[in-house]
Amino acid sequence: MLLEVRDLHVEFRTRDGVAKAVNGVTYSVDAGETLAVLGESGSGKSVTAQAVMGILDTPPGKITAGEILFQGQDLLTFKEEERRKVRGAQMAMIFQDALSSLNPVLSVGEQLGEMFTVHRGMSRKDARTKAVELMERVRIPAAAQRVRDYPHQFSGGMRQRIMIAMALALEPDLIIADEPTTALDVTVQAQVMDLLAELQRELNMGLILITHDLGVVADVADKIAVMYAGRIIESAPVHDIYKAPAHPYTKGLLESIPRLDQKGRELYAIKGLPPNLMNIPPGCAFNPRCPMAQDICRTDVPPLAEVDSADGVRRSACFFWRETLDAHHG
Amino acid sequence: MPEQPHDDGAIAATGMGGAMDLAMSEAETLEKRPGGDGGGPADKPRSLWSDAWQDLRRNPVFLIAALVILFLVVISIWPSAIASGNPLKCDLANAQKGSSPGHPFGYDGQGCDVYTRTVYGARTSVTVGVCATLGVAILGSVLGGLAGFFGGVWDSVLSRITDVFFAIPVVLGGLVLLSVVTSSTVWPVIGFMVLLGWPQISRIARGSVITAKQNDYVQAARALGASNSRMLLRHITPNAVAPVIVVATIALGTYIALEATLSYLGVGLKPPTVSWGIDISAASPFIRNAPHALLWPSGALAVTVLAFIMLGDAVRDALDPKLR
Numbered sequence: 151m152l153l154e155v156r157d158l159h160v161e162f163r164t165r166d167g168v169a170k171a172v173n174g175v176t177y178s179v180d181a182g183e184t185l186a187v188l189g190e191s192g193s194g195k196s197v198t199a200q201a202v203m204g205i206l207d208t209p210p211g212k213i214t215a216g217e218i219l220f221q222g223q224d225l226l227t228f229k230e231e232e233r234r235k236v237r238g239a240q241m242a243m244i245f246q247d248a249l250s251s252l253n254p255v256l257s258v259g260e261q262l263g264e265m266f267t268v269h270r271g272m273s274r275k276d277a278r279t280k281a282v283e284l285m286e287r288v289r290i291p292a293a294a295q296r297v298r299d300y301p302h303q304f305s306g307g308m309r310q311r312i313m314i315a316m317a318l319a320l321e322p323d324l325i326i327a328d329e330p331t332t333a334l335d336v337t338v339q340a341q342v343m344d345l346l347a348e349l350q351r352e353l354n355m356g357l358i359l360i361t362h363d364l365g366v367v368a369d370v371a372d373k374i375a376v377m378y379a380g381r382i383i384e385s386a387p388v389h390d391i392y393k394a395p396a397h398p399y400t401k402g403l404l405e406s407i408p409r410l411d412q413k414g415r416e417l418y419a420i421k422g423l424p425p426n427l428m429n430i431p432p433g434c435a436f437n438p439r440c441p442m443a444q445d446i447c448r449t450d451v452p453p454l455a456e457v458d459s460a461d462g463v464r465r466s467a468c469f470f471w472r473e474t475l476d477a478h479h480g
Numbered sequence: 481m482p483e484q485p486h487d488d489g490a491i492a493a494t495g496m497g498g499a500m501d502l503a504m505s506e507a508e509t510l511e512k513r514p515g516g517d518g519g520g521p522a523d524k525p526r527s528l529w530s531d532a533w534q535d536l537r538r539n540p541v542f543l544i545a546a547l548v549i550l551f552l553v554v555i556s557i558w559p560s561a562i563a564s565g566n567p568l569k570c571d572l573a574n575a576q577k578g579s580s581p582g583h584p585f586g587y588d589g590q591g592c593d594v595y596t597r598t599v600y601g602a603r604t605s606v607t608v609g610v611c612a613t614l615g616v617a618i619l620g621s622v623l624g625g626l627a628g629f630f631g632g633v634w635d636s637v638l639s640r641i642t643d644v645f646f647a648i649p650v651v652l653g654g655l656v657l658l659s660v661v662t663s664s665t666v667w668p669v670i671g672f673m674v675l676l677g678w679p680q681i682s683r684i685a686r687g688s689v690i691t692a693k694q695n696d697y698v699q700a701a702r703a704l705g706a707s708n709s710r711m712l713l714r715h716i717t718p719n720a721v722a723p724v725i726v727v728a729t730i731a732l733g734t735y736i737a738l739e740a741t742l743s744y745l746g747v748g749l750k751p752p753t754v755s756w757g758i759d760i761s762a763a764s765p766f767i768r769n770a771p772h773a774l775l776w777p778s779g780a781l782a783v784t785v786l787a788f789i790m791l792g793d794a795v796r797d798a799l800d801p802k803l804r
Contacts, residue, residue, distance in 0.1 A: 205702050238705025245703075250696040255718045264714070269705060316704060 152356040154178040158216030169427040173380040179356040186367040189377035204233040241324040242317035248309035252301035259297035265319035284315040307338035379435035387462040396466035532798040542794035548787035556603035565596035576770035588773035601756040609736040615674035617728040620681025628689030642679035658747040688720040722799040733788030
């Protein structure tokens with residue numbers, strides 16, 4: 151297994167109290183595999199990714215428990231300097247907004263080349279040649295001319311391609327893409343996603359795709375982990391989830407996608423608000439919003455237990471997963 | 481291809497701060513670029529600095545200020561180029577005399593040539609202003625920048641120290657500290673200004689480093705394996721240095737005025753150093769009989785301070801269009 155996150159807990163200590171952002175997340179990605187981590191804002195999906203990358207701001211953040219096994223080694227036992235060498239070279243991250251993720255005062259060539267001068271000790275000239283190669287690889291037209299341009303001179307899609315090129319520069323084993331297409335036009339989204347998926351196949355990398363867009367997920371992901379209030383509430387091979395969700399929250403998410411065959415009807419929305427991370431409800435965190443909640447949901451935390459699946463391992467953290475599945479089929 | 485590179489000017493980038501590697505990006509920017517770069521207008525890629533320069537050289541305020549400052553710098557280096565006399569050669573027989581051929585500004589109370597002394601005074605003012613500003617800028621931005629970047633205990637300690645320094649009134653501090661100094665060189669005055677001036681820059685540097693640190697591209701650089709020093713030097717400094725430059729330029733003018741103030745009060749520079757402050761102080765008792773002896777050094781001081789403040793304003797406008 152390329153990456154295994156086991157029972158990860160992350161807290162943020164603020165003046166107002168302790169926010170429990172991640173509460174026992176477990177997931178894994180293999181080489182060449184794509185894991186989509188789904189969830190709304192504040193569900194802990196980005197914080198988990200930052201913990202894996204080692205770019206969590208500490209303080210106020212703190213990893214209180216868990217293991218992050220990368221190629222069999224627990225990254226949490228690494229010294230900062232060792233982790234820094236892993237970042238960029240073995241695992242890299244793509245951020246949501248490429249304009250703000252690129253330094254406005256350096257040309258894109260300098261920023262791409264930096265990957266090689268920093269990690270590989272290349273000369274500036276060689277690094278620039280490499281930068282042009284990378285830009286060609288992510289299909290930026292006239293790369294040799296544009297290598298001297300600054301980020302603001304590129305369109306949104308082109309900038310995200312440059313971010314992808316930077317992340318892929320050293321051919322890492324794992325890529326974490328944090329909502330890589332959210333800031334882009336719908337037409338460009340597909341192109342960027344296709345490019346990312348293609349390069350992933352080519353380099354046989356593990357990809358963690360963090361998103362709240364169920365549409366993006368269906369095409370590229372192999373498996374999905376749905377997060378809610380810092381916990382994984384359902385994980386499954388991608389087809390299973392779309393066929394029939396095994397958790398009421400996932401069901402709610404799928405039902406809130408606008409669909410052509412429901413034209414004219416009011417769009418479904420999950421009632422209520424996501425919980426305050428400083429004050430997560432006892433029992434199942436989703437119980438105040440859940441249409442199926444029973445007494446047990448308000449007292450006991452449902453374990454992420456294995457459920458029936460056609461292909462692969464499927465888990466749901468709902469006491470009533472069977473009912474949820476059946477309700478969908480019925 | 482739905483994606484067209486858009487070259488809608490460098491407006492987006494200019495708001496984001498300054499660039500340190502000025503020489504390099506300038507040189508690259510000014511190199512000729514092959515045209516036809518995939519559809520965009522044949523526009524040179526403009527770095528923040530070249531953009532600011534484009535702005536500045538069309539700004540009359542900047543041009544006037546820069547000319548005045550250039551002139552001041554030249555006469556501080558070669559005062560003899562325009563003043564052939566010796567500022568220390570005085571003849572009491574000429575005391576308080578008005579203008580005469582070869583002595584356009586007349587003589588002061590001690591019979592010294594006001595023109596020569598005014599010209600030579602520029603050197604002192606420029607030396608004090610430039611050295612104090614450099615000292616303040618270096619000390620302040622290093623301390624403030626590191627505190628802002630690393631945060632934590634050091635940041636809190638430094639913030640309290642700057643508060644302490646802010647509480648010291650400059651003139652009172654000067655009267656107390658400098659009255660014990662006997663040296664007649666400019667260094668104690670410069671040292672005093674650095675001592676009291678660094679907290680101002682340190683605060684600004686701290687603030688702008690904290691702002692720059694939160695930018696996504698610093699996080700991105702970190703996620704791609706950049707070390708602390710690399711993030712600080714390559715990604716944060718270039719984007720945090722502009723406010724420091726602006727404040728330092730404006731402060732330069734005020735340091736020149738402060739030197740004159742301290743010298744006027746008798747705790748700044750001491751004769752035989754030639755300084756506008758000293759001359760203003762010496763001429764003020766004779767204001768009725770020989771106003772010219774007061775007018776010329778005061779005028780030179782006012783013009784110099786104004787020039788630096790105007791320069792600072794113009795630089796701020798160019799580096800931070802948001803403030804306009």
